[in-house]
Amino acid sequence: MKRIFKLILCCFVVFTSCKNENKNTEIAQETKPKNILFIAVDDLRPELNFYGANHIQSPNLDKLASESLVFNRAYCNVPVCGASRASLLTGARPTRHRFVDAKTEKDHDYPEAVSLPMLLKQNGYKTISTGKIYHGGKDDNAAWDSRWFPKGNIRDYQLTESSEQAIATGYGPPFENMDVEDGAYFDGKIAKKGIEDLQKLKEGNQPFFLALGFMKPHLPFNAPKKYWDLYDRSKIELPESYVQPKTTPKEAFHKFGELRKYDNIPKKGDVPEDLAKEMIHGYYACVSYVDAQIGLVLDELKRLELEEDTIVILWGDHGWNLGDHKLWCKHVTFETALRTPLIIKVPGKTSGQQTDAITEYIDIYPSLAELVGLDSPETVEGQSFVPIINGETPEKDWGVSKFRDMVTLIKGDLFYTEWVKDDGIAYARMLFDHKTDPLELDNLAEKPEYQDTVNQLAVELREKWGKDFLSK
Template sequence: MSSKSFLSVIITIVLVSVLTSCKGVKTNEAISEHKKPNILFIAVDDLRPELNFYGANHIKSPNLNKLAGESLVFNRAYCNIPVCGASRASLMTGARPTRKRFINAHIKKDEDYPEAISLPMLLKNDGYTTISNGKIYHYKNDDAKAWDEIWHPNSLWDYALPKSQDIRKNTKRGLPFEAAKVHDSVYRDGKTALKVINDLRKLRASNQPFFLTMGLSKPHLPFTAPKKYWDLYNRDEIELPESYVQPKTTPKQAFHNFGELRQYENIPKRGDLPEALAKELIHGYYACVSYIDAQIGLVLEELKRLELEDETIVILWGDHGWNLGDHKLWCKHVTFETALKTPLIIKVPGKTKGQKTEAITEYIDIYPSLAELVGLDIPNTVEGKSFVPILNGQKSEKNWAISKFKDAVTLIKDDLFYTEWTDDKGIAYARMLFDHKKDPLELDNLAEKPEYQGKVQKLSIELRNKWGKDFLNN
């Protein structure tokens, strides 16, 4: 064979190889394009937006920071009800709370709104594998038909030490905190992370898209976490919040006795907490945030290792805010911003890269947004508004949100927070108005000041126009 002929053969072989390779790439791309995106749905209990990407630099959460840097961060996201059971059921149905629907921690979606097609049910009906891990709804078996699998960790009330377990066994709630020299997997959220990682490995081999959840229980009370996370913080450097006061201008209805915390051992039954105890609680909260940050990091690392990152939407949310001494309050159950404002971040492959938005977003907006992102029609029971236009770089047309707890209903509009306590007929018996541009800590109630009465009347009308058509009748 001549050298010229030999060269032609070599060129032909190379061209065939290149074309075959290119064809394979195109085929894989086509499969990727036609397969619906997976969703990793991370729910965190009692997580307030006191995080680095919200301007707070004292909590150590490197994995959340990294995720935020790859996501769209919502600077003004608000839960619709500041209590876990109701907030979760509202989010999962995309429906607003009313006078009688979604009112407390112990409600069930199946009882309060059985006719609503939940987000996991919508996805399951479209061929998604749906797995509920940890705390997604308040009750394990709520909306059970929507899930291919429901799993909860067994963790002996989330205490690691035998002494703490004995105290819990003999009291209503046990100790409010624990720092034990144990592996992360001893506590509930460490077990949950391992389960989610195992699920990812199994799901990778499937041709079905998945809706995989990770329901984390911390930083909910009790503040129990491995000691190494407590050691990240110096308690001597922890300070009580600047808003550690209850102004006389604020309606008494706005305050409560934080009964959720009072049920724990060694917590006074009434009155302010001793300063040392208050700082110990704040310390415990910080430790728990760092602990769950590490668990989230393990899961996200596995998502990347399995090469699922580019086909998986990751959304992380906290079910409501939490008071850490703000207004001398602890826990949630109020309509101050500290209980309503929540962390919300979403990573969409090819769309997000650390952008931030000031658009006011409600939790009922999450359902229609995820449905739109995966190409599904939104059921008519959903009352939220998709935030996908924001992901596409467009300006949000929405500048308001509505939140409710018991008789208190709050309209959040621009910089104003307006709350009315109303009876069953919708008649107000107390009011509260804050202007965050002048008073971000909500210490000066404007609602009863003569010069604001015109503004109050307009906000009162707008509140009723926006709290939902079935608010008083359902």
């Protein structure tokens, strides 16, 4: 009888020990910091299948979106590369004198801010910047354990004549259609390096923050021929909003100087229709090309069995005009320049959900920090969207974006913009109601029946553009 009792007792101890061990393993897995794969795509519009478009072939982004939370109303805080990235990576709003243009550097504009990669590095993360994350190659250098960018001329032409011209003058043709392998262009090299990074990180014992910055579809629209061949140019049309209404302030329209630096682009006036369609064709080809490169990286993440331990977030640094309002490039506060693709995959929590919550790019920093169990520094002005991931209804229903004198309040369906100088007094205004005018063709700001709305939005804009907005 005693032997039977001892046997039962022994079995109970073993069972309890195994149960506790399994429980401890579960707790360890739950509290283990998640890796972050942080994918930036330069000049990417939300003109993708999961946003309701059906003409750009991007199967890898579509698949990622089906496993993610898709933000239907995400907006950059500054529609220009350098400033947008510095604002996003610090979680801080732009002001009239901070985060202003493409050459913005975080170290110059806001050196005291602890950036997202620095916060993660300080808390045990391996931080790697591959490709274009900040605009400046040495900005916030202390935040990274390593950083890498492909060698070669930034225009990245494969045609010798164009490449030589770019080296001599800085620019060449606005697009290139060459029968080359994917690895010939920068984005193919960035994907290859990203895959090598993942393989090394797999063997490490640290959580990682791997930031991959892809270059396309930024100008020039260079992509291998097979991606151009995906599209029939005869079916490409100019946008419905290819017009500049007289009711819109003249200040809203620029001369797209960024594009005019390239060959064959007229120095003034509209782009010829055939050339405009060829550029749209090139943009589509570049999106398909970068989609393929991102797919290679995501496939490797899965092959290495890192998927379940890795948050994947993908964002475009701002929108881009493809003839909308007869404009090209960014540098305006029309929705086409402000609205961006933003998707986040959180293992075990996302599976293709969509949200119409208004989300600003400064919200990315506090959200990622919360997802990995870290507190954000006081300099972060964004608001975490983790409650949205958890299925909760957000309280916030607004966002603010700014470029030069333009500052825009996005409030529900209303887009209200003022042009202001250092004194904060408006010298031009525009208001669009997206419920009735999604293409932003009818400026309501000067109509008598909308003056109460304009006055209310003007007050709210100043309440929300940030306490340091007018500070020097």
